[in-house]
Amino acid sequence: MVPAWLWLLCVSVPQALPEAQPAELSVEVPENYGGNFPLYLTKLPLPREGPEGRMVLSGDSGKAAEGPFAMDPDSGFLLVTRALDREEQAEYQLQVTLEMQDGHVLWGPQPVLVHVKDENDQASGHQATATVEVSIIENTWVPLEPIHLAENLKVLYPHHMAQVHWSGGDVHYHLESHPPGPFEVNAEGNLYVTRELDREAQAEYLLQVGAQNSHGEDYAAPLELHVLVMDENDNVPICPPRDPAVSIPELSPPGTEVTRLSAEDADAPGSPNSHIVYQLLSPEPEDGVEGRAFQVDPTSGSVTLGVLPLRAGQNILLLVLAMDLAGAEGGFSSTCEVEVAVTDINDHAPEFITSQIGPISLPEDVEPGTLVAMLTATDADLEPSFRLMDFAIERGDTEGTFGLDWEPDSGHVRLRLCKNLSYEAAPSHEVVVVVRSVVKLVGPGPGPGATATVTVLVERVMPPPKLDQESYEASVPISAPAGSFLLTIQPSDPISRTLRFSLVNDSEGWLCIEKFSGEVHTAQSLQGAQPGDTYTVLVEAQDTDEPRLSASAPLVIHFLKAPPAPALTPAPVPSQYLCTPRQDHGLIVSGPSKDPDLASGHGPYSFTLGPNPTVQRDWRLQTLNGSHAYLTLALHWVEPREHIIPVVVSHNAQMWQLLVRVIVCRCNVEGQCMRKVGRMKGMPTKLSAVGILVGTLVAIGIFLILIFTHWTMSRKKDPDQPADSVPLKATV
Secondary structure (H helix, E strand, O other): OOOHHHHHHHHHHHHHOOOOOOOOEEEEEEOOOOOOOOEEEEEOOOOOOOOOOEEEEEEOOOOEOOOOEEEOOOOOEEEEOOOOOOOOOOEEEEEEEEEOOOOOEEEEEEEEEEEEEOHHHHHOOOOOOOOEEEOEOOOOEOOOOOEEEEOOOOOOOOEEEEEEEEOOOOOEEEEOOOOOOOEEEOOOOEEEEOOOOOOOOOOEEEEEEEEEOOOOOEOOOOEEEEEEEEOOOOOOOEOOOOOOOEEEEOOOOOOOEEEEOOOEOOOOOOOHHHOOEEEEEEOOOOOOOOOOOEEEOOOOOEEEEOOOOOOOOOEEEEEEEEEOHHHOOOOOEEEEEEEEEEEOOOOOOOEEOOOEEEEEEEEOOOOOOOEEEEEEEEOOOOOHHHHOEEEEEEEOOOOOOEEEEEOOOOOEEEEEEOOOOOOOOOOEEEEEEEEEEOOOOOOOOOOHHHEEEEEEEEEOOOOOOOEOOOOEEEEEEOOOOOOOEEEEOOEOOOOOOOEEEEEEOOOOOOEEEOOOOOEEEEOOOOOOOOOOOEEEEEEEEEEOOOOOOEEEEEEEEEEEOOOOOOOOOEEEEEEEEEEOOOOOOOEEEEOOOOOHHHHOOOOOOEEEEOOOHHHHHHEEEEEOOOOEEEEEEOOOOOOOEEEEEEEEEEEOOEEEEEEEEEEEEEEOOOOOEEOOOOOOOOOOOHHHHHHHHHHHHHHHHHHHHHHHHHHHHHHHOOOOOOHHHOOOOOOO
């Protein structure tokens, strides 16, 4: 067992001894150095293991160093950031400490003396960058820290880099390294580098320097010098090879990583020369638009999406600048390219270009399979698979009357008829067709444009009218007067529909037909017709509700020889009156039913006016039915008096004449006839009254003349009468 006093002694002795202070380092810097900055000067002998802290660079008084010096916390190098001027300041006294966050010193302070070497001294080509003082303990070299040399140093060679000095006796030095490499040492212990060093070719060298006395005897084993080639920023960052376009789905959220750039720098790993940062050059921000479509992390090189949205189908070339020296001035840079392709997603629902179609009219007898309508839908997506559509009838076709067919890669769909239509069952249809994307939709669902309504109107189909006969024939004497009845054309089903009749090809104008009754009469005398001839016209019947539906049949008229003229027996008709100017009423004329032959006859009678042109001009006769006719004035004014109107009544081959007495008179406002008053007995006539008046006036005139003449004669017989009493002369 170890005694307690010995254990306490071992513990207390290290605490009682003061911590050894690091020896001062001396570094020389060429004045007005024209190389790249920062320039690495020397590596500080930091403890290899221990708690981490932060390096603090300060002046000789402990104040923070202000000037062109800095520490690289990763490598532990002291570096200068700009050229120094010896005339401005010849040397700098610095010290470096390793401290905790709370200010506790873990290592140091390490004094560092920086000499600014004059340009003239540097031009000599024998600049000493380090002086190595070597001491011996029991014939053994003291281990030295590595010597650091800058690569590609633009100086005269051989270039002095260090001096080995044996502290005792006359010593001669020589290199024992095989091969010696780009180094040499003289007898005085001056170590030189003979050419430029390239860190990429060899980063470090191990030199063995031997020391001998004048008798050629070695003092000790060779001194091992570790030479490290300090990195110079002489390599351009190398961008990774351009890969195929990076696909980014449309509507990806901001922050989505597109790619991660990793540019390489052949300079020393971990040094500022190989410290690469990144900057996005293109696409540049748009004017007046906040944010960018892409962002680049300057440290990691991660390219991510920004806040600006991307559109499907875009191909964007990103230009990213990779800069060494952490982007500081004087470093190298390369432009890296990243191609980004914005891929489409199914975020657009298909829509019809027209939401309302029709109304479309279809007859109810149209055949199944008939194309009803063609609908077209579009999809704004770019990917062909996203534009595939599926169609269906959403509502309005519960009976399966309609169907759809379309091509898989087409936006056109055909609405066809699958079953027979029925006007009675459904006079109209509203078929709603919906379109959907075959691939699952991303984002909002379909809008109102995803449906289209097709309106179909069913037209009722009626069979064409049918007459009761396929053809008609009638016979008429050539002497038949105008208005003679021939026959009646009737439909086969007169109850269900109403027809309008007309005659076609009546070139002679001999016939006429009543529009709705279908009665055919002679329109005028059959002048020019010969017995035995035939006259053919076409009877056309149109449906009054559907004029496009019609039927026709030929009508053949056979002309007969005129029968001998029968003796017309006038049949007087009691007198009646009509008003002139013409008013809206007439007289009813009936056939001679008292005649036994007529009374026993069968069939309708025909009524016509007599052949007198004046009668036919002044009067109009219309047939009411088979036994009566209606007599009215044809002119607006007919002379007021009693008129006798001959009316010819015919039945088959027999003819009769009626004499209708009509009194035409002036009527009052109540339509009553005003009769002319005759002369009363004992009353003078107009002529006698005028004669009496004229005679009376003549008698009075004669009487006055006689009186005046007598008075004049009596005045001439008395001359003595005074002058003033003479009467004035009168001239007759």
